Amino acid sequence: MDRRLIQTAVFGSPDSDDPALCPEIPEELEAFRREHAGVTIWCGTRFEGGCGRQLTTRLYTDKICHFAHYGSGGTGRPCGRKDRGKDDANHLFAKAHLASWLRAQGTTAEFDFPEPLGSAVTVRLPDGRKLHLHLDRNQPVSWDPTVWETILGPGVRDPHALIQRGYLHRVRFDDRPGGGRILLFGTEIHGRGTEHWDTLEDIVLTPEALVSRTRPADVRTPAPVPQPDKEAAERQIVTITRPTTSGPRRTDPVQKLLRHLHTDTDTPGKIKTAIGAIEKLLQTDLHPDDANRLRFALTRCLRRLEEHTQRRQSVMLQLRQKPTEGLYHLAIELIRDDPDVPQEDSDLIDSLTARLERVRAERQAAAQRAREERREEKARQAEAARQAREKEKAAQAAAAERAAQQARQARTEKVRMLAPAVRGALKKAAREDRITTWPELRDKTGLRQLNRLDHEEKLELLTLVEADTTPEEPLWSTLITEDNDSAGLRLHRDICRLLGRPLPVGDMDLIDQLHAERGRLHRRQ
Known part of the structure; x- marks a missing residue:
């Protein structure tokens, strides 16, 4: 690639920072020309050595397309750009x-x-x-x-x-x-x-x-x-200056001023300062190109100030007629760093600022009250929900207690008539110095219902059997054994709990207690 060909530029003006890259193939360059029709292209001053002259596009089929200076056939001011490729x-x-x-x-x-x-x-x-x-x-x-x-x-x-x-x-x-x-x-x-x-x-x-x-x-x-590399710091750095055929790059005040001028974003105060600097420079002996660039920039600055003034006046008029918070904030932005703001506009802004602060304080107070009311309402709702849950839990507990009571009554009614016969059979077993089982009790008493009793019903029956047993006497129910030892131990533990009898913690101690009580019953008869 020929590095002398200009591939980069800027749109709009010499001091623009809107970059342009020239397409390299003819088809894309044709599309580029159509897209940017009516837009000027410049060798911008924001390029190192940029001359600020206008550029045009050159279309080729035997080499890449590129930009070129107007007057590049031998007329015009020399360009000091060394790097003209894409990366420039x-x-x-x-x-x-x-x-x-x-x-x-x-x-x-x-x-x-x-x-x-x-x-x-x-x-x-x-x-x-x-x-x-x-x-x-x-x-x-x-x-x-x-x-x-x-x-x-x-x-x-x-x-x-x-x-x-x-x-x-x-x-x-x-x-x-x-x-x-x-x-x-x-x-x-x-x-x-x-x-x-x-x-x-x-x-x-x-x-x-x-x-x-x-x-x-x-x-x-x-x-x-x-942190600096110690080894590198100890090395000696030698600066090599590359020879150049072109003159030194200008660092004059024109280029410095225009580089830092942003007419679209700078405040009116900055633009007025720039206008003063431009007018002073125009009174000095300048190169014609520099003078043209300054006049171009001066026109843009004056137009920008005029547009800003017209917009500020329009917003202030609307603000007087129908003030809104949106217009207020827009006006605040427009008068910022504007030395030409009339005193009446400043007074209006001060008045609206005080009013807006009062309104803002009232809004904040109202919002605080609303938050407190919401918190209180939320607390009331939470308390009501808690009371409802407590009431529901109490109702459920009462219903469960009634159901349990009814179940106990039903079990009592079911086994009440069985208790005398079972008590008699247990006393007979004690007299005969033996133990018994539920099937044997069924056979001895002829009560077939004993086969169909569950754990709770057996517990209710034995509670009735022990109704006349004093706390000092052994329980008749200790004479009953189960096919499943764990079931028998569980039944005896539950009987003891219901009757308030002392119970050992371990199963082996409980078995020893059962043997001891059975011995007492056998000796008593």
Whole structure:
């Protein structure tokens, strides 16, 4: 590729920062011309050595298409641009993409292009943080401790910082069909490299870090500024100056003033200051091109002030006729840093500010009362719900108690007539010095109902059997054994609990107690 061909420019004016990239093939250049019909293209002053002259497009089929200066056939002022390829406008494309990205997140910022032009982009956020995009691969990275995060451009290397920080944020640029460049964001991890690239739409600026929507773990909180490499610090740095055939780049006040002038975003106070500086410069001996650029900028500044004044007057008129909070805030923004605001407008704003503060205080008080009422209502509802739950639980407990009582009564009625016969059979077993079982009791008494008794019914029956047994006497029910020892032990434990008899904890102690009581019954008869 012929590096002398101009591939980058700016739209609109010499001092614009709206970048343009010339398509390389004829079909895309034709589309580019149609898309930007009526828009002028310039060798912008925000390029290192940019001459500020107007450019045109050149279409070729035997080499790449490119921009060219008007009067490049031998007339006109020489251009001092050394780098004319795609990367020459990376700082402008970066600024455009970053500004759009921040606006999408509701944030505006101030941008600056440090010297030499094209080497870096500095972004100052409203909260005081500063981003620094380092693009010059031939210059060492400046790790400024006042910078919140430093991002490296294509081909920029700093192995020492990568080792110390563990990661480096990076950007790269891809060409977009039809002209323009796309900015991609990635994170180089020490030992892994840059594995993924995101569009800026997938990156979120938070108070703590740059966060990726697709890879939250890979985009990190800014690390401390790397410490200088001791070994590298001991080396002697030799600066080699490359010879040049063109004259030195101008650093005159014209270029400095126009570089920092932003007529679309600067406040009226800044624009008035710039107008004064421009008028002073126009009284000096200037090159015709510089004078033309200053007159162009002066016209834009005056038009911007006139438009701002007309808008401010319109908003203030509406505010007097029908004040609203929206108009008030708009007026506050319009009078900010405007030295030409009439006193009556300032008095109106002061009056509305006091009124708005009273209204805001009343709203806050009303909101506080509403919150307290909601809390009280919520507490009342919670108490009512608690009482309802308690009432429901009490009703359920009463119903359960009634059901249990009815079940006990039913069991008592069922086994009441069986108790005398069972008591007699147990006494007979005691006289005969033996124990018995439920089947044997059935056979001895002829009561077939004993086969159909469940645990609760047996418990109720034995309670009736022991009705006349004194606390000092052994229980007749100890003479009954079960086929299942655990069932028999359970039945005896439950009888003892109902009758208030002492019970040992372990089963072996309970079995010993049963044997002892049976012995007492046998000896008593």
